[in-house]
Amino acid sequence: MISVDEALAHCLALVTPLPLEPVPLAQSCGRYMPQPAIATRDQPPFAASAMDGYAVQGDPMAGDRFTVVGEAGAGHAWQGTLGPLQAARIFTGAPLPAGATRVIIQEDVARDGDLITIKDGADAGPHIRPAGQDFRAGDTLSARLLRPNDLALLASMNIAMVPVSRRPVVAIIATGDELVMPGDTPGPDQIIASNSFTLKALAEEAGAEVRLLPIARDTMDSLTYVLGLASDADIIVTTGGASVGDHDLVAQVAERLGMQRAFWKIAMRPGKPLMAGRLGNAAMLGLPGNPVSSVVCAHLFLLPMIRAALGMPQDAIAPQPRPAVLAQDTGPTGPRTHYMRARLTHTDGVPQITPFDRQDSSLLSILSSADALLIRPADDGARRAGETVSYLPL
Numbered sequence: 001m002i003s004v005d006e007a008l009a010h011c012l013a014l015v016t017p018l019p020l021e022p023v024p025l026a027q028s029c030g031r032y033m034p035q036p037a038i039a040t041r042d043q044p045p046f047a048a049s050a051m052d053g054y055a056v057q058g059d060p061m062a063g064d065r066f067t068v069v070g071e072a073g074a075g076h077a078w079q080g081t082l083g084p085l086q087a088a089r090i091f092t093g094a095p096l097p098a099g100a101t102r103v104i105i106q107e108d109v110a111r112d113g114d115l116i117t118i119k120d121g122a123d124a125g126p127h128i129r130p131a132g133q134d135f136r137a138g139d140t141l142s143a144r145l146l147r148p149n150d151l152a153l154l155a156s157m158n159i160a161m162v163p164v165s166r167r168p169v170v171a172i173i174a175t176g177d178e179l180v181m182p183g184d185t186p187g188p189d190q191i192i193a194s195n196s197f198t199l200k201a202l203a204e205e206a207g208a209e210v211r212l213l214p215i216a217r218d219t220m221d222s223l224t225y226v227l228g229l230a231s232d233a234d235i236i237v238t239t240g241g242a243s244v245g246d247h248d249l250v251a252q253v254a255e256r257l258g259m260q261r262a263f264w265k266i267a268m269r270p271g272k273p274l275m276a277g278r279l280g281n282a283a284m285l286g287l288p289g290n291p292v293s294s295v296v297c298a299h300l301f302l303l304p305m306i307r308a309a310l311g312m313p314q315d316a317i318a319p320q321p322r323p324a325v326l327a328q329d330t331g332p333t334g335p336r337t338h339y340m341r342a343r344l345t346h347t348d349g350v351p352q353i354t355p356f357d358r359q360d361s362s363l364l365s366i367l368s369s370a371d372a373l374l375i376r377p378a379d380d381g382a383r384r385a386g387e388t389v390s391y392l393p394l
């Protein structure tokens with residue numbers, strides 16, 4: 001059995017970065033922008049008032065009086081130039097008139113006709129947003145998976161079309177005679193297919209376009225048919241049928257269809273029967289059927305494959321282990337690296353990690369309560385509470 005790192009290297013060798021495509025800004029959320037975006041203008045493009053009030057010159061004191069000689073609104077600059085003892089009525093977002101050095105908020109002013117008088121206790125803030133204080137033309141937003149907050153920034157940089165990586169198409173195929181879809185009525189020996197839903201959500205969050213294909217039954221014909229439906233995908237993911245049982249036919253069928261296997265079985269718990277290879281133009285990842293195994297393998301292999309297909313940099317592809325303090329004693333491990341479902345807490349800002357007592361790879365209730373995978377190396381001895389260990393956030 002190969003190690004997790006070796007298996008990941010094989011998986012990543014199966015994908016190549018996808019080409020760029022421009023998308024309208026409003027549709028760019030969740031897409032990966034592989035090149036930095038470059039601002040085409042300063043923001044704000046002019047010194048602007050940050051408040052509703054009066055623009056004046058100098059540093060007036062309580063009781064000082066000014067004559068209001070103009071008005072500036074957002075989108076409506078006042079073209080005049082302020083002199084000493086002159087004020088311009090001004091509103092938030094309006095360009096600051098020439099000659100003005102400060103905005104007095106209107107609450108700090110008594111107005112009588114065209115005269116304003118500064119009240120006692122007026123605040124000292126200039127209430128001016130200098131030109132370019134947010135960003136300057138030529139400033140960049142670095143390559144990233146675009147999130148909602150990034151979109152407003154791209155908009156104010158005046159980027160209407162965003163070059164993003166094409167989404168990798170991930171086809172997900174659940175396999176097994178025992179499976180029915182949620183909402184269907186299972187027979188007495190059937191269960192509800194669960195794996196595909198978490199896999200789909202994870203893959204979409206990572207930037208993929210997901211197709212949920214029909215459940216394939218444990219026959220050569222059914223698997224052949226459904227795998228055929230996935231032939232235009234970039235990554236084909238199967239769950240189940242990966243082990244050694246008489247009905248575990250995925251590898252056999254895929255190989256008949258021409259799959260070149262990269263590996264089968266890894267020294268990982270859960271996830272031992274993981275398989276990967278190339279099928280036509282697609283990378284194929286055969287996940288184990290046990291629900292938790294399929295999800296843990298998706299975190300460790302599918303998501304990195306999606307990130308690699310999106311063109312993310314090397315250091316952003318694999319999940320990065322983090323340190324935590326073990327909150328309770330745990331026993332020795334066997335010959336496979338164990339990714340234990342665990343819960344994180346914080347004491348004085350230091351993460352503490354507690355593995356769940358039950359680690360059976362069928363337990364979705366435990367997975368749903370977990371927020372971390374405690375990584376226990378293969379052939380590791382017992383570990384005591386207080387020792388530093390590694391984990392992956394979920």
Ligand SMILES: Nc1nc2c(c(=O)[nH]1)N[C@H]1C(S)=C(S)[C@@H](COP(=O)(O)OP(=O)(O)OC[C@H]3O[C@@H](n4cnc5c(N)ncnc54)[C@H](O)[C@@H]3O)O[C@H]1N2
Nearest residue numbers: 174192193194195240241242243248272288289290291293
């Ligand atoms: N003799 C051996 N038996 C098994 C071994 C082994 O090494 N020798 N490995 C075990 C391990 S570890 C795993 S993991 C499982 C994986 O087997 P398969 O990938 O062939 O998965 P299935 O047998 O099809 O299913 C396993 C289990 O998961 C349920 N399942 C499958 N798909 C779904 C789904 N989409 N949603 C919900 N549940 C699903 C299925 O009903 C089974 O209960 O093999 C062990 N056996």
Ligand code: MOO
Nearest residue numbers: 270271272293361
């Ligand atoms: O490796 Mo299996 O995935 O332990 O349950």
